[in-house]
Amino acid sequence: MRIYLDDNKKELASIICNKCKKEIKVENGIVKEGCFCGDTQFGYFSNKDGMKYFFDLCEECYDKMITEFAVPVETEEVKELL
Numbered sequence: 008m009r010i011y012l013d014d015n016k017k018e019l020a021s022i023i024c025n026k027c028k029k030e031i032k033v034e035n036g037i038v039k040e041g042c043f044c045g046d047t048q049f050g051y052f053s054n055k056d057g058m059k060y061f062f063d064l065c066e067e068c069y070d071k072m073i074t075e076f077a078v079p080v081e082t083e084e085v086k087e088l089l
């Protein structure tokens with residue numbers, strides 16, 4: 008869950024992990040620790056057509072979630088680090 012300083016959602020104040028409620032470190036609008044940003048919109052053929060879904064997970068909750076996957080997540084080395 009993202010909390011913004013302004014109504015236009017431009018200035019990020021803080022992020023709360025939707026699963027465990029841990030506050031994810033944000034300084035001057037920049038996310039300073041691991042965070043999974045869930046942002047999806049199901050399509051016409053789903054039961055959720057017309058809705059967007061947003062959530063955030065801290066790195067620990069993300070790690071727990073992916074251990075439950077039957078097929079491991081795909082990974083790829085990033086050449087240019089953020």
Ligand SMILES: [Zn+2]
Pocket residue numbers: 024025026027028029064065066067068069
């Ligand atoms: Zn968490």
